[in-house]
Amino acid sequence: MADQHLHVFVTVAEMENFSRAAEQLHMTQPAVSQYIRLLEQTVGARLLDRSNKYVRLTKAGEIVYHHAKEIIGLHTRMQNLVDDLSNKASGNLAIGASYTFGEYVLPHIIAELKRKYPEIHPMITIGNTKEIAEKVSGRLLDVGIVEGEVRQPQLRLEPFADDAMFIISSTRGRWAQQGEVTVQDLQSKTWIVREAGSGTREAADNLFAAFQMVPMHVLEFGSTQIIKEAVEAGLGVTLLSKWTIRKELALGSLCTVKVRGTPYIRKFSLIRQETPFYTKAMELFCELTVQHMASLDQQGGNGSGHSDEDI
Template identity: 60%
Template sequence: MDSHLRVFVTVAEKKNFSRTAEELHMTQPAVSQYIQALERTVGAKLIERNNKFVCLTKAGDIVYHHAKEIMGLYTHMQSLVDDLMQVASGNLSIGASYTFGEYILPHVIARLHGRYPLIQPTVTIGNTTEIAESVADRRLDVGIVEGEFNHERLNTESFAKDWMVIIVPADHPLTRQKEVTVPDLKKENWIVREKGSGTREATEKMFKKLGFTPDHLMEFGSTQLIKESVEAGLGISFLSNWAVRKEESLGTIHLLKMDGTPIPRKFTWITQDTPFQTKALEVFIDEMRRLETLFSTDDPRQ
């Protein structure tokens, strides 16, 4: 891999020549020389620098974006070549949306580590849109997102059923009603995830299916924050059964049962559109298929 690109990317991310030199075990003048040489090759100034900060120029933004992709391609190529002679090993960058990443993926990685201890996984958690973009830009080897998902630049495969449930505080008046109606739900304060998340998409589909729009809506960017807010009595929400199993077992939240719920959905894994996969990625996907029964749950009404 071109060392000039590696130095440039590190400067762009560290935003500091001294920290870059320390990270790459170089002298600071050497870092400056690499940047200057790259700027001469590209024919444009890439970095603005003064005593307080380092930032990219518009040309620098373009080079940074493509340099990251080039570095990812190089790493992928090297891993494929190494796999010809070695067992499954090396780095595996996994991205996952919040529900899968926080409540299911740890079980999968633990099983994977037991079978393939030489694989070194790193995990990035984000919403569905963020994870898909990272896989498409080759910053991640594989992503797992919530719901059905299609992308023209990615391979996708749906797997593993999940159930979305309405949750309310344990002492909420609706828990004592014999029958919960749509008007009951409409007037409640709903706490939902941000746009771009799979859970928000599932929530919007639920509103449409039941035929109402909430009178009051609060948007939070964390499933954990939503659960704690529901426990505190701030409102009600619609989350994965996997995400609320602990709270339900402790009796701090209640799963509201009414016609039309819970609603099933699928998780989807996404990979780059290429015929080549590293051995580490192959065995991870095999492990996901093998362990589908681990994170496929039955209808919580039963």
């Protein structure tokens, strides 16, 4: 295990309570307090502000916490790589994914991973593309799956699947029964988009640029689910991945809008640290992810028995 003092400190910081941390670590509270005191003496700074109600990180504590997470992660990966030389794939695997892939595709891959490799223990983090890339870069995640551009030289980017994105409207709107819509029609509508840093927002901005269009009204939401609800309620239109709208299309609550130049195609990409060493668990997960998407593509693109033309 990585340095026990750092492990205890990270646990206290995350639980924000000495008693809960002691319970989590299967230690006594005085023992936990002693570890923290010794670490503070070693670092030469107070790391935690303590009161009867809370435990909070000091500025120095924030620095130590960030690097302690990275050190613990590096130690774990080192041990996993050594274990891989003689053992079958096992251990923790920290996986990050941006919202579209993480919420609508990744659960099926994780279920398959657990069936095939029960000794691999995935831990999932969902965020926008920018957040996931930063966590992989900072070694807080082993591997990430994103749908936006990543321009960090220390990361290895591996595109592995296309993602078709469609302009979406409520079935109660006039566009539900209309033929092809013009760019001028699109410009006059309220557009509901994700926040900056999201791969879905980046795709919408790229589409606007390709159409040489500046929407007259824009609403920004931080959740794909809220965007779908807003579009269904008739607040406006949006650009979403086919993966996010399958149920709504089947139920008839949302519809695609026919526009020349759509669907907009982007890439799903795996991101990892640029290093010659990857754990067996990470390699197997990446292989399984690529195979899963290739299998769905052979089935018709969405794994539901419908072809992309149906979408």
